[in-house]
Amino acid sequence: MRVVKKICINCPAGCHLEIIDDNNTVKVSGNRCQRGVKYAENELRNPCRVVTAAILADSEPRCCIPVKSSAPVPVKLIRTLLDDLSKMRIRLPVAVGDKIIRNFHGTDIDIIATGGHE
Amino acid sequence: MKIYNVDIAVIGGGAAGLTAAAKCAELNSQVMLIERNEISGGVLNQCIHSGFGLHYFKEELTGPEYAARLTEKVENSAVQIMTSCTVTNINPAENGNILTVFSGKYGIFEVNAKAVILAMGCRERCRGNLGIPGERCAGIFNAGFAQQLINLGQYLPGKKAVIVGSGDIGLIMARRLMWNNIQVQCVIEIMPYPAGLSRNIAQCLEDFDIPLYLSHTVTKIHGSKRVEAVSIAPLKNGAADLQNERKIECDTILFSVGLVPENELSRQCGIQLDPLTNGAITDSNLMTSVKGIFACGNVLHVHDLVDFVSLEAERAAESAVKFCRNELADGTFIPAVPGENVRYVVPSRVLQQGHKHFFLRSSKVMDSALLEVKNPSGENIFSRKLRYVKPAEMIAFELEDFSADSLEISLKEL
Numbered sequence: 089m090r091v092v093k094k095i096c097i098n099c100p101a102g103c104h105l106e107i108i109d110d111n112n113t114v115k116v117s118g119n120r121c122q123r124g125v126k127y128a129e130n131e132l133r134n135p136c137r138v139v140t141a142a143i144l145a146d147s148e149p150r151c152c153i154p155v156k157s158s159a160p161v162p163v164k165l166i167r168t169l170l171d172d173l174s175k176m177r178i179r180l181p182v183a184v185g186d187k188i189i190r191n192f193h194g195t196d197i198d199i200i201a202t203g204g205h206e
Numbered sequence: 207m208k209i210y211n212v213d214i215a216v217i218g219g220g221a222a223g224l225t226a227a228a229k230c231a232e233l234n235s236q237v238m239l240i241e242r243n244e245i246s247g248g249v250l251n252q253c254i255h256s257g258f259g260l261h262y263f264k265e266e267l268t269g270p271e272y273a274a275r276l277t278e279k280v281e282n283s284a285v286q287i288m289t290s291c292t293v294t295n296i297n298p299a300e301n302g303n304i305l306t307v308f309s310g311k312y313g314i315f316e317v318n319a320k321a322v323i324l325a326m327g328c329r330e331r332c333r334g335n336l337g338i339p340g341e342r343c344a345g346i347f348n349a350g351f352a353q354q355l356i357n358l359g360q361y362l363p364g365k366k367a368v369i370v371g372s373g374d375i376g377l378i379m380a381r382r383l384m385w386n387n388i389q390v391q392c393v394i395e396i397m398p399y400p401a402g403l404s405r406n407i408a409q410c411l412e413d414f415d416i417p418l419y420l421s422h423t424v425t426k427i428h429g430s431k432r433v434e435a436v437s438i439a440p441l442k443n444g445a446a447d448l449q450n451e452r453k454i455e456c457d458t459i460l461f462s463v464g465l466v467p468e469n470e471l472s473r474q475c476g477i478q479l480d481p482l483t484n485g486a487i488t489d490s491n492l493m494t495s496v497k498g499i500f501a502c503g504n505v506l507h508v509h510d511l512v513d514f515v516s517l518e519a520e521r522a523a524e525s526a527v528k529f530c531r532n533e534l535a536d537g538t539f540i541p542a543v544p545g546e547n548v549r550y551v552v553p554s555r556v557l558q559q560g561h562k563h564f565f566l567r568s569s570k571v572m573d574s575a576l577l578e579v580k581n582p583s584g585e586n587i588f589s590r591k592l593r594y595v596k597p598a599e600m601i602a603f604e605l606e607d608f609s610a611d612s613l614e615i616s617l618k619e620l
Contacts, residue, residue: 095408099260100511100599102404137409140255140268141385142357152360154254154270163413170385184274202254203270 094131096124107132136160139169143188145205146177153178153205155188158198165193173199181206208315212238212286213530214523215305215319217293217471220248222503223325224276225516229523230323231283235530238317239285240307242292246280247273248327249350250512252357255378257405261513272512288312296322296475298496321526324472324486324494324501325519328465328508330375333427336463340427349375349462353382362386364458368436369393370424373598374402374510376462381410383460391454392417394424394438399571401598403510425451433457467505475499482550483507489539490556490563491525492518500526507552507565510600514565521563535560545580545616547572549597556613562605566615571596574620577603581610592617 092107101120107128108115116128130136139161142152161169169192178188182201189199216227219241230237245251250258253269260266263275280287288309295306305317330348347355347363353375355361367383369376372395380390393411398421400407411418419438423446426437435455439446467485469477478495480487485506486494493500502522503515528534539555542564549569556562568575572595579588587608592601595617 095404095412097405097409100257100403100405101594102406102408104404137413138256139385142254142360144360150359152358154268154357156254156256156268166385174386184271202268203251203274 096127098123098127135163137163139166141170141173143173143176143178146179151205153182153201154203155199156202158200161197209318210238211318212236214321214323214526215240215317216323216325218325218327219246220327221250221512221515222519224280225519226323226325226502226523227285228279228283229520230527231285233527235527237285239287240291240293241289244290246277246289252354254357258512262516293471296471298475298499303498320530322499323522323526324505325503326468326505328467328504331464331466333461338424338427341430343429343431343433345433345458347460349379349460352460353379356382356386362388364388366391366456367458367460368454368456369460369462371462372400372402372418373462374406377402377406377410379460380416384414390416391456392419394422395420396423403598433459465508469505480554483552488553490553491534492522493525498529540610540612542613542615545614547617548615551615558609559607564603566601568595568597568617572619576618576620578616578618580614582612
């Protein structure tokens with residue numbers, strides 16, 4: 089049984105959570121809404137984060153396309169994702185919402201353009 | 207010289223300007239939006255992280271997505287957008303303000319606007335403002351500029367960084383640097399509490415085990431051609447405790463030490479500024495001390511959430527449109543002053559009648575506080591209990607009709 093302190097990152101409120109991890113049960117306090125409970129459970133079992141990045145376009149003059157993951161990515165896969173993205177060059181034109189990578193490493197998570205360019 | 211005649215001219219095409227211009231057009235006013243960059247969006251274009259739009263669009267968006275939504279609204283409306291155009295002068299007048307505008311595309315032209323909405327945003331404070339000893343070596347950046355370099359061009363500023371200032375820009379950049387394989391040694395903060403959101407302390411510092419040194423100051427920058435290290439010291443009785451000074455190796459320093467509203471134009475045309483906000487003194491119509499000139503967004507006061515910028519910009523637009531139609535609510539404006547534990551209140555002058563919006567910032571971190579609005583006799587006009595009050599998070603509230611000669615807005619620690 090251990091007590092873990094975590095700040096919830098779901099919204100700007102940033103509630104300071106106190107999580108009691110007792111093998112199979114998780115008790116959460118300090119949350120101002122129900123999303124904090126789900127967040128606490130995930131933090132203990134499988135922490136994930138939304139990843140955003142800027143990828144170079146395959147064009148002159150130099151420009152970048154901002155992207156985001158369609159869902160939070162398991163933390164242990166983030167370095168691999170970022171390394172893959174840094175090696176990519178995006179072919180223009182790109183529109184907001186275009187899928188740059190589909191189903192990254194079998195996670196069902198896509199990498200989506202958040203900015204467009206001609 | 208070409209002269210454009212419009213109802214409303216909006217200066218600045220970032221979050222505030224785009225929202226205000228779209229609203230003016232929605233209310234059938236003839237509006238021109240003047241933006242000095244090639245594209246609109248302002249600082250949103252470089253804020254590629256998410257966390258925007260939860261209130262305004264009921265969705266969590268990245269900065270560019272938020273900007274795209276606003277730009278789409280503007281482009282699908284009757285707003286006349288002039289990009290790569292810089293307003294260099296405002297000449298206020300009874301029958302119409304004359305703006306002088308410089309641009310490579312159109313040359314010099316004038317805009318005759320019945321009303322003007324200022325939405326120029328902010329620029330960053332820099333190392334020079336802090337007077338930190340050391341040479342002017344390469345490797346010293348403002349956090350926002352480093353963000354522009356990385357997010358708009360993938361130009362990496364260095365290999366090993368120290369970040370000065372724990373405001374949201376500094377925290378977001380700590381994560382951005384780490385994600386780009388740049389080692390962040392630490393974040394230094396002069397106050398005894400972090401300047402940014404707790405959420406960012408978690409996802410930008412704790413996630414990466416980056417130490418945050420509160421109540422610390424930078425005492426020297428080492429290096430000649432390029433930064434080699436910084437010296438930092440804890441504060442003791444308000445001054446650097448040099449006995450406990452230590453050196454931290456780095457080749458890059460990012461300064462996140464405050465934003466300054468860009469009010470050159472405001473000063474030039476005689477608008478009165480509030481030293482507490484560095485923005486214009488406004489009334490509850492968001493009108494400045496110059497009739498027909500309104501202000502909103504970061505140029506008025508530095509916001510934390512872009513959603514509040516958009517809401518404020520809509521109100522400025524509504525006021526500007528009413529002004530053009532001689533329908534703006536008038537009357538005796540009474541002062542709204544900051545009281546105990548309140549650093550500033552916007553607006554500074556309010557009408558007793560009508561629905562009014564207030565924004566304020568606390569000067570202290572308080573777990574529980576009572577927001578109180580009192581008249582000069584000390585009688586309570588409005589109160590609300592608040593939790594987790596901190597200077598980093600702006601507080602908003604609204605008032606209906608009331609009767610008083612002045613208002614004092616304070617936060618009592620519970």
